[in-house]
Amino acid sequence: MKISVNFNKHISMKKVLATTIFAAAALSANAAPLVTIGDQLDVFFNGKAMGQWNSNITSTGRGNKINDYSGTLRLGMEADYGRNSKFKANVKFFEDLTRYAEHKEFNSNLSHVKAVASYTEQVLKLDANFSFDQCYNNTQTTINAGDLVRYNDFKAGINATYNFSEKLDGELGGNWQNIDYLGNWSSRYSSYDSFSIPLSLLYRITPKISAGLTYQYRYTEFNGGSLYDTLYGGKNRDDHFGGVTVRGELLPKLTASIFAGATYRSTSGGIGVDDETTMTFRANLNYEVSEKLGVFATGYRDFGNGASRQSSVDTGCEVGANYYFSEFLRSTASFSYEYSDYGVYYYTKTRDDDTYIGRIGISYLPNKYITLAANYRFINNSSSLENCTYNQHLVDISVSVKY
Numbered sequence: 141m142k143i144s145v146n147f148n149k150h151i152s153m154k155k156v157l158a159t160t161i162f163a164a165a166a167l168s169a170n171a172a173p174l175v176t177i178g179d180q181l182d183v184f185f186n187g188k189a190m191g192q193w194n195s196n197i198t199s200t201g202r203g204n205k206i207n208d209y210s211g212t213l214r215l216g217m218e219a220d221y222g223r224n225s226k227f228k229a230n231v232k233f234f235e236d237l238t239r240y241a242e243h244k245e246f247n248s249n250l251s252h253v254k255a256v257a258s259y260t261e262q263v264l265k266l267d268a269n270f271s272f273d274q275c276y277n278n279t280q281t282t283i284n285a286g287d288l289v290r291y292n293d294f295k296a297g298i299n300a301t302y303n304f305s306e307k308l309d310g311e312l313g314g315n316w317q318n319i320d321y322l323g324n325w326s327s328r329y330s331s332y333d334s335f336s337i338p339l340s341l342l343y344r345i346t347p348k349i350s351a352g353l354t355y356q357y358r359y360t361e362f363n364g365g366s367l368y369d370t371l372y373g374g375k376n377r378d379d380h381f382g383g384v385t386v387r388g389e390l391l392p393k394l395t396a397s398i399f400a401g402a403t404y405r406s407t408s409g410g411i412g413v414d415d416e417t418t419m420t421f422r423a424n425l426n427y428e429v430s431e432k433l434g435v436f437a438t439g440y441r442d443f444g445n446g447a448s449r450q451s452s453v454d455t456g457c458e459v460g461a462n463y464y465f466s467e468f469l470r471s472t473a474s475f476s477y478e479y480s481d482y483g484v485y486y487y488t489k490t491r492d493d494d495t496y497i498g499r500i501g502i503s504y505l506p507n508k509y510i511t512l513a514a515n516y517r518f519i520n521n522s523s524s525l526e527n528c529t530y531n532q533h534l535v536d537i538s539v540s541v542k543y
Contacts, residue, residue, distance in 0.1 A: 171508050171542040173220075181221050186234060188214035190538035197246060199283040199521075201530035209241040216252075218542070229257040246288060250274040263303040270296045280480065280493065281446035282329065284527045289325050289447075294318040299338075309350065311340040321364065321447070329447040330365030330373065334358060340385060349388035354399055356381040362449050373449025374410030379403055381420055393428040405443050405451065418443065418453050432464045436474075444480065450491075452482045460499075471502045493523045511540040 173182035190212045196205045216234025221227075232254040240246050253272040258265065273293045282289045299313035315336045321329045335358065342352035358379040365373075383401015390396050400421040407413040422440040429435060437459045444452040460474025475498050482491040501515035519532040 174543055180223055180225060181219065182223070184218040184220070185541070185543050186214070186216040186218050186232065187541040188212070188538055190214070190536055192534060192536035195533040196530060197240075197243065198287055199278045199519075199530050199532060200286060201283075201521075201523075201527060205530075206243060208243045208246070210238055210246075212236055212238045226261065227257070227259045229255070231255045246276075248276045250276060265301045266298070267300075268296075268298045279447060280495070280521070281448060281450060283521070283530060284525075289329070290322040291325065291329075291331075292318075292320045292322065294320070307344040309340075309342045309344070309352075311338070311342070313338045326364045328366060330362040330369050330449050332360055332362045332445065334360045334445075342385065342387075346388075349386070349390065351384065351386045354381070354383055354385045354401070360445060365448060369449045370409075372411050372413070373451075374407035374413050376408050377445070377451070378406045378408075379443060383420065394425065395427075396423065396425045398423045403443055407451065410449075413451075416443075416451070416453075433461065434463075435459070435461045446482065450482050452480050454478060454480045456495075468505045469502070470504075471500075473500045475499075489525060491523060491525050491528065493521055493528065495522075496520045509541055509543050511542075513538045513540070 171184065174185050175183040177183070192210050192212070193207070194210065195207045197208060198206055200206075214234050214236050216232060218230070218232045221229045232252075234252050236248070236250045236252065238246075238248045238250070251272070251274050253270070255270045257268045260266075271294070275291050275293055276288050278289055295315075295317045297313060297315040299311065302310045304310060313336075315334075315338070317334045318332070320326075320331045336356055337358075338354065338356040340352060340354045342350040344350045356379075358381075359376065360379070361376040362369075362373065381401060381403040383399050385397075385399040387397040388395065398421075400419075400423075402417055403420040404415070404417045406415045418441070420441055420443075422442070423438065425437045427435050437457070439457040441453070441455040444454045446452060456476065456478030458474055458476035460472065462470065462472045464470050476496070478493075478495045480493045480495070482493075496519070498518045499515070501513060503511055503513040505511050514537045515535070517532075517534045519530075519534075521528065521530050523529045
């Protein structure tokens with residue numbers, strides 16, 4: 141779905157890394173394939189070696205912070221299909237082998253699968269995606285665990301866009317996410333399945349701007365976790381979002397995707413859990429200042445779900461810029477802020493967090509096969525719960541190869 145409402149609260153250190161490290165695969169997209177099969181299928185080898193220093197591996201604020209150096213070796217394969225076809229697909233598989241210098245207890249071997257596909261006809265476009273990630277990190281609602289948490293993250297989606305006429309488009313999708321906590325963590329935190337169905341009807345006001353109505357239904361079902369979470373967090377949640385959508389080139393060089401409306405949330409099976417309604421919005425803006433400089437901004441407000449079945453309202457924004465010194469040398473910088481209101485968080489305690497993240501990175505492409513990158517990130521989480529307040533510095537350098 142070109143327009144989707146992401147209600148899942150899952151801001152993890154892994155996600156921070158994924159959004160801040162320069163996308164080496166994208167930067168080396170023109171690499172020659174390792175193997176070509178017929179005239180449609182290209183197969184690539186993907187590799188990456190990264191060294192990192194982390195000032196607070198477990199994201200703790202209790203005073204016993206653990207800092208260490210680590211090395212990660214990524215080995216994987218990538219397949220591209222459909223060079224001259226209406227059907228196109230890309231599949232990636234890679235394994236991350238991470239080893240720490242002193243704290244061997246955090247060593248990990250994590251597998252990842254990413255797949256996207258599309259099919260385009262004259263009036264119909266279909267998009268599908270799937271991903272699987274083995275995770276060993278903390279999220280905002282597991283940072284008081286005093287350890288790293290193991291879980292699997294599955295995502296899948298299919299979306300269709302149909303052109304009823306030159307001015308009228310319809311969009312329909314289906315999305316699924318499963319968070320599955322593993323081992324002893326399955327008795328402490330609640331796994332869940334989330335299903336959503338977004339629907340949009342858009343009218344092309346001008347050749348470059350469309351506007352219309354969007355509705356999304358989402359169902360979230362929890363399982364596992366503690367007895368308290370089951371009794372007071374509820375068994376499942378229903379979210380109904382309705383609003384308006386505007387997207388396109390609003391001004392020369394300024395593109396935007398904006399939706400705003402309201403979301404009604406109801407929770408079943410919980411003691412004393414009230415239904416809620418909140419204003420919901422998301423805005424993504426991109427402006428091309430020059431051929432070398434691009435700036436972007438994002439704002440959002442949404443419901444979220446915590447690892448202990450907490451319901452939160454998350455409001456945030458991000459601003460940043462990408463600068464191209466040359467065809468081979470690029471840099472990025474951004475700053476983001478999020479306010480999360482969890483209401484009653486655990487027993488009688490309430491929790492609200494202010495999270496600040498600053499990022500800066502640079503990458504160099506000596507040729508079409510290799511990308512060199514360096515990144516720095518600072519994270520500060522200020523919480524009304526003392527054991528959820530922490531800060532973290534991360535520095536990494538990497539070499540990526542696509543062949």
